Amino acid sequence: MNRPAALNRFLLAVLGLVLLAAGGFGLATHFRVLRLVNPEAPLVPGTEEPPTWAFYVIAAAAVAVGLLALRWLLAQLAHRPRRGVWRFETDPAYGRTELRADDAVAPFAEELRGYPGVHKASASLAGTRESPSLALILTCEQDADLGEIRGRVTGESLPRLEEALELKDIPVAIEFRFTGRAASRVG
Template identity: 35%
Template sequence: MNRRAAGLNRFGLTLLGALLLAGGALVLARALGAWGAGPSRERLLTDGLRGFPDDNAWLWPTVAAVAVVAALLGLAWLLAQGRSERVQGLSLEDDRSEGSTRISSSALTAAIEQEVDDFPGVEKSRARLLGTREHPRLVLTVSYGARADLAALRRYVANSAVARLRSALDRESLPTVVRLRLVDSEGPRSLA
């Protein structure tokens, strides 16, 4: 899930939760007599309110239209959850007028994972290409053992592995985030 969708999720769910909480608090306050003993004993739906649908023919079509809109918004929200920032593939040519060569991101990430995994002391690495096809960025998580030379590992990733990937893609730059995790007998700990 991308950051924008996650932010919208948090905002929408917070707003919905606040509205439901406020509505519940108002009904509870009325039932407990916050506005006096009279309103707390009265029915919540008066006779006039119960007869309102019979007197207004437009009510049920309006309720149906609102329900359809709510269902469509829910479906759009559900579909947005499946989208991610992951890049599926990259084109190696800027000018596609004479054809193009496309390489899958899984092939690229598998290559850099294999290269980093071969460094002494590295237990496992995981790479992901995020962003767009025009502006990809690499996120690389490297789990290493206590005997690995951390300084040499960082230099190798930056100056060798990522540089080769940039060269293979024929790109001047490839924004990269490298997360290093020390793996010991107690489990992984994140360091950077």
């Protein structure tokens, strides 16, 4: 479970409910369904209108905040493909074999951690056996040769994974990240 994402969605839900309640209160007061506040009473003391530029600044800020909130909401909907359990079954009368996608790529990720320059590796296998997809996140040292690492992944490790899972081709997306420290070399 991704706790920061769950907390983020919870806070979005609470903020949405608070805004809906405030809007409902404003509408109910305006249409005099609630009589807690006089709808014709001024919000601030004084009767002067603010300068015209203030309305433009407020409108621009409201549009910017609205667009940022919309972008934040859309980012919550984006998620990686669902991982699950793969079933290997040729004849149901003889039983079936089930393999969790995370367990299938655990040795693969461990192999990638052993590459020179790779500090950390995580792999996520998603989709079905008919249309799998593999997402890799490799955290590398700052001076690592990314071309060599990518070549080893696609030329050595990925074919072994495809053979082990009895698949012809697994589309792979590799994301490289860098550690904050330089590599320590003995030489």
